[in-house]
Amino acid sequence: MDNIAGKRSSLTWAVHISVLFLVLLWLLPTFGLLVSSFRTGDQISTSGWWRSMTTQETQLSPIRIAGEERAEGDLFVIDGNLFANAATTVSAWGTSSREPEAYAPGEVADLGDGQSLTVTGDGDFKLSSPATTEGTRLPRVFATAATPPEFTLKNYDTVLFNASAGQSIGKAFLNTMTVAIPATLIPILVAAFAAYALAWMEFMGRALLVATVVGLLVVPLQLALIPLLQLHNAIGIGKGYLGIWLAHTGFGLPLAIYLLRNYMVGLPRDIIENARVDGATEFQIFIKIILPLSFPALASFSIFQFLWTWNDLLVALVFLGTGDDQLVLTGSLVNLLGSRGGDWEILATSAFVSIAVPLLVFFAMQKYLVRGLLAGSVK
């Protein structure tokens, strides 16, 4: 449509804007979670993440006064600052939820029994009372305040290094690594030999085997769970890392063989025939010629398999135990969603820890991923 005279500029603009709109639509969900992971739990639950970039005037959740009591004349006084963020400015405040904006900054509120409270514009408060307040519940302050943007790395510190409430994401991260790396490396070689045989060796039943592999590509994992769990229990593997490595290897093989075979078939026939004529054995041809030439396909498959094993939940739920030393990231995320569904700072941060590695792999090796996708499905 670029060639149609007179229509170009308006249409091109429309294209630019609609693509921009789609990209934003696709990015915003992830971006929202990323921003949330740098906010405190309180911030997340009181305002949308999109407000965190600018100074916001909001009614904060009630803050209970706390601090050391000291004597000042014949009064008992507690003073301090309401906010952790020093740049916060109060525009109105109150002491009950019915009248949260009853007082202006600097005004003195009479709390009865001779108690009085004052809050200044920058959040300094002073509570004075004729009798000691020790042992009584101190009043709460409802403040309407302008808070400048504030981000923190504390969530990541908590999630990775403080195993609170038995949910250690740092440990789960290592467990996931332990699952994903062997489960990615082991199938490659097994598949590569098989793919070579299927691509370049003549034997009875070759076409049938290729068809079988294509068929197995789409067999739902769901069918494999119970029989394999029974099998693993029967031969003494039980639930554990060995079981899940084997399972991932088995489940990844059809795609590996299919991708690699499709790639190897396309290698130039001359090279292989020449090598055969020169007296190379099939084993040598495979190791010295086929394997190095197939690097792009090997890379494609490894990325697929790595992403799949890293992101998998079902296989891990079935073949791994639920103990702290075997729980993977996806599993802990599901647990967190169940047990601490409201703690968005923990959830968002844990989710980002689990997403970070696949995203790195994705952006670093996107070329191979795309190539693999094209080889795997376009025919």
Place this chain on the structure above:
Amino acid sequence: MNPAFQALITIVIGVGGCVGYFYASNLFLDKVLYPPSGPNAGHNINRANIIRPWLFLFPAMLALGVYLAYPVVATAWLSFHQQRAGGVEEFVGLANYQQMISESKFWESMRNNMLWLIVVPALSTMFGLLVATLTDRIWWGSIAKSLIFMPMAISFVGASVIWKLIYDARPIEQDQIGMLNALYLWFGGTEPQTWLTIPLWNSLFLMIVLVWIQAGFAMVILSAALRSIPEETIEAAIIDGANPFQIFFKIKVPQIMGTIVVVWTTITIVVLKVFDIVLAMTNGQWETQVLANYMFDKLFRANDWGVGSASAMVIMLLVMPILVWNVYNARKEMR
């Protein structure tokens, strides 16, 4: 033993074992069994060449057999049996299937799965095609594509967390922290909705998560297909005075129809197996159950292996047409 250390050993044993197996078996074939020398040299070479493919194939075939082929048969067998006390399996005919179809949760899963099967592939392919077409003609197209492709790398569980924040609902007097409710109120909604508890709509909200992930996949494949369309056909259409929409629908789409079908079926398979998203977001409550999660419920929460296997067989049956079609195409191609 430290699992990380165990993993390292496994890599060494796994990879080393493979290399060792292939090397040793080849050596044995060439040096001991049928050496290509002596009086029967020619004969031996032929025989070795008949055996060698099977040496190369053996480990893969073993793994495929044990981990994929055998379970299909075993699951079929289990679906006709019921576990009795003492771990004895008793043949019960179709009783498991009968029990399954008498459960309303099963029909709810079927209905939802059918909805998923229509909505997700359709929307993913549509968005994929849209983005592929639009980005083809702008200079920052590859950046845009890469960003839309990105959710592909995110786990279904991670995506569920991301979208759960979007669907979050707060009481009306508080600030909304979920984007959907914020938009809804901004556009004049009166009451924040707890989106994931409204039957039928909530399934749609779950589907959006999968569309968000799969659209990138559709886009990558369709974009490559669009590029392979011969320029001449488009130029001819322009000369004949076709407008951009006619070019798209009458020239381009028909030429990539085969690819669209492939994308559609691939996403269909993903949809049939969808499990993580439902488990993480609603766990099948509020009428969002799907087959794969129903099966997981039966297997691991109700511990009913018979009905669980029967529902797994239903998933297999639904996949079957695509499996046959794929195999048919692969065979056609090999001729």
